[in-house]
Amino acid sequence: MSDPDLTADLPPSLVEARDVRVSLQGTEILHGVALTARPGEVVALLGGNGSGKSTFVRSIVGALPTTAGTIDLFGRPASPASRARLGYVPQRVSAAGGVSATALEVVTSGLLGSRDGAARFGARLRGLVPPRDAHARARAALRSVGIEDLAKRDVSRLSGGQQQRVLIARALVRRPKLLILDEPMAGVDLESQVQFSHTVGHLKHDGVGVVIVLHELGAMAHHIDRAVVIERGCVTFDGPPPKDLGVHALPGHDHEHPHTDPPSRDGGLGLEGP
């Protein structure tokens, strides 16, 4: 459970999305979906490929415009300023760009943008340059995900799991009160999965709300407080996951198969099995 002292200044809902609709190239992808996350709560956003999970989180973080509905962050309508206390880990294959960059440089870039929630012009200008203690904070974020020793390494030379940890550190360096992760476990080695699970445990204790897009609960199962299932752009389930059975117990997942089966493509919710 989260520490009440650490969540005292936070509103009851860190994110509250209501009736959100998103269209891409004229096709409606999300048909009025909703989501809330409270301080210290870990919410899993589940669903098959193409169900709209990533579209939903991308609309929450401002990467995609909504066509209808409302999204409040920290009790205020979502805006660049209200995203000051938001950490985001996008879904991606690699943390590398066209030019070599060290893990420290990538994490430091997370310190830009809105910092204090102010929408003033001066505050936005200050957000264009890193703060003075940027390197110390970036190193601390890398330490929190167990890879401080890789700070000066070129991210393109790191393993997939290490690159993912760099991206998580880039989100954590903002000291977020709400962390949104889009499939952070995809293609990640076991060591990084275990490390990430520890990180989420610490964040939860510190009162940070976590929204995490997953294909399966897997190593995260014991941290998840609530599961929200999206199917074809609609929320079909929102409630506590039965932890003993993981994804197989969710409503709509009406078949049983051993865990060595290949991913489900058409059964139940379209959720992929482990």
Add this chain to the structure above:
Amino acid sequence: MSLLAEPLIQRMLLVGLLVGLAAPVMGTYLVQRRMALLGDGIGHVALAGVAAGWLAGSLFGLAQQDALAIPGAIVFAIGGAVIIERMRSRGTAADVVMAILFYGGIAGGVLLIGLAGGSNANLLGYLFGSISTVTWGDVWMSVGLAAAILLIGLGLRTALFAVTHDQEFARSTGLPVEALNMVVAVLAAVTITVAMRVVGVLLVSALMIVPVAIAQLLTRSFARTMHVAMGIGAVLTLTGIWITIFYDVQPGALIVTLGVLAYVAVAGVTSMARRGT
């Protein structure tokens, strides 16, 4: 040393130094965005701007017909950069946009210079560079533009890195992504018009990209890549210009050839060093 007292040589070396330092700064961002050929697209639009300036000069009856050539190039290059950025942000394939500007720039340049009563020979100085004709006016304009490029390109390095590295994450932090993308495009256009006098439109992109490509063989950090590329750019331009003082060779072509040879040499040495370890 008496050569350094010559005003023409001072002007050539000063402009060469500024271009050598500034071009790789913007080149680093273009390589990061995997848009290394953007300079070529904008360069060709700048050529149409040169011809348009020439046409305007003849229409206004200016004594020096090409007085508006460089201002024309700046206006057209920035316009082209803005168009590329807007089309790219709306999802049009970047290579298609650049190809259209590439062909449109060359065709427009040749047509406009004809309408201005000039010939394609008038464009040659802009196609291949004409550093030996720089005036003190050109030098001060280059100083101003290069200072803006260096100030913004270096001062906002972390923000421009954030946007060129991961646009979606940058947007989630509240960074003004569209504005910063436009800053990169416009500064790239300004860089091209400054560098055009040294190496010409056809090779302008090389001065932005080749030093970065060499630096990438030597460094593992974004900041260091930029700084090393600036040093390489300055050495290449100064060396190339200095050689052309003694030998009758085309400065732009020599500078770029030196850069390509340096790339091959550094790639060979680093490859051997890697195999040896």
